[in-house]
Amino acid sequence: MRERVGVAVTGVVFGFSLSRIGFSSWDEVHRMFTFADLRLLFTFMSAVVFLTLAWIAIARLTGATWAPRNLHPGTLAGGALFGIGWALSGACPSIAMVQLGEGQLGAGLTLIGIVAGNWLYSVVHERWFRWSAASCVDA
């Protein structure tokens, strides 16, 4: 039950925030990437700063530690491809859902693409890459 509440509340607040910040607007994201408007960039950077402080505080208070994750072989190439996709579709996986919720139905196509792309990678990895597959979802 606690798990469901945590997941649901996080999802709704995260989605709401992304929408209000403007990450679900293709135009705003484009402006960020072309440095025409730095607001989104500052939002992201300040979030990272706040988080850095938060993790330090949490580590002090709870004694929690996080093991360093090793460099995953597909990191650079995967990141590069993702960036191109983000610039074209205006979305990352979470944003596509938010766009859909806002009534931007084109995001449905983006989502179909995301599912297909993820599946495609899974097959390609099995056939050719075969390096250690780490998921970004912590166990």
Next chain:
Amino acid sequence: MADETCPHMQGCEMYEIFTFSETLAVWKTRYCQGDFKRCERFQRSARGQPVPVNLLPNGHVLEKP
């Protein structure tokens, strides 16, 4: 002359468990730092398949005692 070590060691939950306790080092000697190709976990991971967290290198599945 030691074999290569398993390339999928990092991020392997079992490897972490073996490292935590001296008692379990024998698994590392036999599989991770030895004949890793016989490790059931490595074989699945190398095929890109998800590896059950409670799967041991010898294929045995860890159950609650």
Next chain:
Amino acid sequence: MQHWPWFVGGAALAGVCVFHWLTLRRMLAVSGRFTAMINRARFGPEKQVEMTAEELRAAMLAATREAFGPDAAPDAPPTSTKPEAKAGPTLTKQQSAGMHLLFLVALLCGGLVSAFLAGGPSFSGGLRGELFNGFFGGKASSAAVLLFGGVLVGFGTRMAAGCTSGHGLCGVSRFQVGSLLATMAFFGTGVLTSLLLRWLL
């Protein structure tokens, strides 16, 4: 819709990640949820086993003796002397596909609420935005761009094992090298692609 000033947005995003960790003891990460669901579809459900540190120790000792003989695992204390670590590793459950779906639907609801409070939601085919529609014009071309862009996002995030939330927010703030590189990579190509779009279209 009036968009939030940067520090408000920053605080909100950080707050969400912290809340996620406090309630679920997991880092906020979205592409991994898609990966987990695709894996479920391809390979079927994983049998789940949860064990406390004690149970895991006992199970491992038994399994070690079974595999290597009764002398292989004498009862020895854990190697670490740190009090928190003495207990040892545990086996925690992976999240279910239902949880992943719940999260994604919740994201959608977040967008819905936001649009609703702004007087909407209004439904439009394609995406809203002068620039987007200016670049890609008609239904077919914008549909193709979204589909293709989506495929790159899905493929790339799984290949990099993370996206903007997993790597960009949670990874970078914990100084994970891989996340720093991934974030630089996707911002880099994001910028290049966008500049290219302006130049070509």
